[in-house]
Amino acid sequence: MNVTLQLDREPVQFDLSGAVAGVSVSIRRLNPMALTAAQTAVQQTMSNSEELLIVLARNRLLPEGGETVWRSLPETDLEAYLEAMVGISNWLSAVELGVRALSDWAGFHDDQGKAHPMTRLVIEAAMLIPDFQEQVLARIDECLAVRLRGAAQ
Structure with missing residues (x-):
């Protein structure tokens, strides 16, 4: 087994491509404690x-019919509910990792051209963009402070 330790803790900057071309992000190197904190935060929200419900509503992720339909979904369509919960959990994981790893960004603007600040709410919205989520998660993985390689992975 091979263990790689990234001793340089400075954020690493990346330019994104595809649907988010023109966006650049700076990624902090996350250590195992930060990864555990992200996982714990997801579990707390999901439970x-x-x-x-608040997180889903503010991101307009509730099904048509809103809160009433969402609350009845486990009884009316368990398969759809479980599928939604997996997707929500994956998205929340991306959000929590982003909150911890993103140190700066450029290229996100509102309708008036004003730069969006890097807040939790904006990170939640940005992680709904598939190209952004995929590329940021890949970059976070590249920048992990500790990486194990070899047969024991």
């Missing part, structure tokens, strides 16, 4: 139905 708190009221908090989850």
Whole structure:
């Protein structure tokens, strides 16, 4: 087994491509404690139905019919509910990793051309863009502070 330690803790800058061409991000090197904190935050949100409902509503992720339909979904369409929960969990994982790893960005603007600040709410919205989420998660993985390689992975 091979263990790589990234001793340089400075953020690494990347230019994104595809649907998010023109966006650049700076990624902090996450250590195992930060990864665990992200995982814990996702588990806490997923297990708190009221908090989850708030997050879904502010990101316009509730099904047509809103809160009432969402609350009844486990009883009316369990398969759709479980599929939604997996997708939500994956998205929340990306958000929590982004909150911890993104140190700066450029290229996100509102309708008036004003730069979006890097806040949790904006990170939540940005992680709904498939190209952004995929590229940022790949860059976070590249920048991990500790990486194990070999048969024991």
